[in-house]
Amino acid sequence: MADTFTIDPVRTAVLSMDCQAGIVSIYTRENKDTFLVRVANVLNHARTIGMTIIHIQVGFRPGHPEISSRNAVLGAIKxxxxxxxxxxxxxxxxxxxxxxxxxxxxxxxxxxxxxxxxDLAMILRAKDIDTLVLYGIATSGVVLSTLTEATDADHRVVVIGDCCADLDSALHDCLVQRFFPTRGPVFSSEGFIAASPRTNEQRTDTQS
Known part of the structure; x- marks a missing residue:
C-alpha cells in the first residue's frame, strides 16, 4: 500500500502526539536522543513541503476536573x-x-x-485536511485511539512507526506490523521523507 499512497501536502496534517518531556523520557529510555532526531526530521521535512503541523499534548486544570475516578487509565493521574x-x-x-x-x-x-x-475535527474541516500523518507515545494509546477515530471519520492515515513508542514492545510491534497497515501505510521516518513530495529547492539539492 505504501508504494501507491500519494500525499498532497496542502491537504495533509502531521499530528505529533503526546511527545512531552516526561513521557518521552519514560518510553524511550535507551534511545531518547535518536527518537527526538527522527521526530525532528519528520517535522522539519513536513514544514519544508508545506504540511500542516498540529502538536497534541496532555494537560489538565488544577484539581483535574476532567478526569473521572472511573476511568481505568486516567484515574491513576488524579x-x-x-x-x-x-x-x-x-x-x-x-x-x-x-x-x-x-x-x-x-x-x-x-x-x-x-x-x-x-476541536481537532473542526480544525481539520476548516483547513480541508483529508490525510493525517500520525506518530506519538504511546503506540497502544494515543496513536491507536486517534487512528481508529480518524479512519471512522474517513480520513486517510499514515503512521510513522519508528516515531512511536510503547512500554510493551510486543504490543507495539503487533500494532505497527499487523494492525496499523490494515488502516493505512506504515513508514519509517526515513521512508516517509523519501516518499513525500519534495520542493523544487530540495530536488535541486539532491541533484547537485
Missing amino acids: SSEQHQRLFQDPLGAIPEPIAPHADEIVITKHRISAFAGT
Missing part, C-alpha cells in the same frame, strides 16, 4: 502526584528539538484520543 507532575512544566513541555514553531497549532487534550473533547 490519585497520584507523581503522575500529575508528568503533565506539568517542565516534564509536561514538548522538548526543544521538536517544539512547536510560532505558527503551529497546539491542542491540549484530556483523554487518550486526540479527537475526544478537542
Whole structure:
C-alpha cells in the first residue's frame, strides 16, 4: 500500500502526539536522543513541503476536573502526584528539538484520543485536511485511539512507526506490523521523507 499512497501536502496534517518531556523520557529510555532526531526530521521535512503541523499534548486544570475516578487509565493521574507532575512544566513541555514553531497549532487534550473533547475535527474541516500523518507515545494509546477515530471519520492515515513508542514492545510491534497497515501505510521516518513530495529547492539539492 505504501508504494501507491500519494500525499498532497496542502491537504495533509502531521499530528505529533503526546511527545512531552516526561513521557518521552519514560518510553524511550535507551534511545531518547535518536527518537527526538527522527521526530525532528519528520517535522522539519513536513514544514519544508508545506504540511500542516498540529502538536497534541496532555494537560489538565488544577484539581483535574476532567478526569473521572472511573476511568481505568486516567484515574491513576488524579490519585497520584507523581503522575500529575508528568503533565506539568517542565516534564509536561514538548522538548526543544521538536517544539512547536510560532505558527503551529497546539491542542491540549484530556483523554487518550486526540479527537475526544478537542476541536481537532473542526480544525481539520476548516483547513480541508483529508490525510493525517500520525506518530506519538504511546503506540497502544494515543496513536491507536486517534487512528481508529480518524479512519471512522474517513480520513486517510499514515503512521510513522519508528516515531512511536510503547512500554510493551510486543504490543507495539503487533500494532505497527499487523494492525496499523490494515488502516493505512506504515513508514519509517526515513521512508516517509523519501516518499513525500519534495520542493523544487530540495530536488535541486539532491541533484547537485
